[in-house]
Amino acid sequence: MTKSIVCLQPLTPSQQAKIREAAPGYTLELGSAKEPDLQQLAGAEIVIGWAKGIGEALLDGESQLRWVQSWSAGIDKMPLPRLQERGVLLTTASGVHAEPIAAVIFGFILSFTRNLHKAVLNQSKREWHSYGNETELSGKTAVIFGTGAIGGETARIAKAFRMKTIGVSRTGKPAADFDEVFQISQWQEAVSQGDFVINTLPLTDDTHHLFNAALFSAFKEGSYYINIGRGGTTHTGDLIEALQSGHIRGAGLDVFETEPLPQDHPLWGMEQVIITPHSAGNTDRYADRIVDIITENLKSYIATGSPSLNKVDYSQQY
Known part of the structure; x- marks a missing residue:
């Protein structure tokens, strides 16, 4: 009996060929995350991607599902x-x-240290103005929560x-x-110790609102x-208070507790905040990179019954 892989994301012909080559004996069917075919999914042993409304079809008693390869790094909505x-x-x-x-993290950092975000605002108003408080990164300290691929x-x-780097992780192991x-x-x-505190953490029960008033009060003044991790790791109200007080000089935010960020949200009006629309991970190389992960995992799954890369530990929620 032929086994089925269903991919809910678009793939080029060459990407499809790589997956089929890595999984002889399996069919590869293309579906859609926007309009998932529940009947198609019900017969799948492997699903690439996820979509709203497919849980019941995939997790009922008749489902053939054995493995889900997420199309994203975050799995908190699954x-x-x-x-x-x-x-x-x-x-x-x-x-x-x-x-x-x-690259986005350092876009934020360089904007703040060289006042580039203010220069863009001045340009829109045709104002020639230098602030005189520009600084350099040499000798500054970056404190990075999460020492995985992004943090590393x-x-x-x-x-x-020539910055000092401090990592924060669950284990505290050297990296x-x-x-x-x-x-x-x-x-x-x-x-x-941090001149820049960078949050790359996933959202779990342990990290929800980890960044709150108590933690912000421990930040180095100025x-x-x-935050490019997950919005729910940060208590937004506490962050706004820390920014308004000046204890935290500025924030670069790609993720938020509510997305899209409501138009009347106070963060929009804060000139010391740079906002990007949960787009930090966007790249034209995304699909090629994830297909490389998928093909390696397929080879391992077929050989051993388990994928080898990025397997989630349910007890840790990542």
């Missing part, structure tokens, strides 16, 4: 308890975003600017390009906060 209960393997796209997101790439680039790494329970000691 039915993790149901997937775990059914014994479904889940893998993510972790690593795909490292280069574009690190950010630390590597920071080293090129490449980090001068030191603290356990997340040591957040106060870590953030007190430091900057950057």
Whole structure:
């Protein structure tokens, strides 16, 4: 009996060929995340991507589903308890975003240190004005919450600017390009050293509103906060208060608790805040990179029964 892979994202002919080559004995069917075919999905052993409304079809008693390869790194909107209960393997796209997101992080950092965000506003008003408080990155400290692919790439680039790098992770294990790494329970000691505090964390029960008034109060006076992880890791009201008080000098935000960010939200009117619309991970190389992950995982799944890359630990929610 032929086994089925259903992909809910568009693939080029060459990308389809790579997947088929990695999975002999499987058919590859293309579906749509916007208009999923529940009958098509019901017969799938492997699903690439996810969509609203497909959980019931994929997780009922008749489903053939054994493995879901997420099209994104974040999985907080997926039915993790149901997937775990059914014994479904889940893998993510972790690593795909490292280069574009690190570029956005340093876009924020360079904008703040060189007042580029203010220069753009002045240009729109035809104002010739220099602020005189521009600074440099050499000798500054970047505190990076999350030492995975994104955090690691950010630390590597920071080293090129001769910055000190401090990591914060669940385990506190040493990691490449980090001068030191603290356990997340040591957040106060870590953030007190940061000129830039960068949040790359996933949203889990443990990280929800981790960045709150208590944590912001431990920030170094006049430091900057950057969040490209998940909006729910930050208490937005507490962040606004820290910005209004001047304790935090500015914030670069790509993710928010409510998305899209409402038009009447106070963050829009804060000149010390740079907002991007959850687009930090966008890149024209996205599909090619995730197909490379998929093909490696397919080879491992066929050989051993389990994918080898980015397998989710349900107990950690990532």
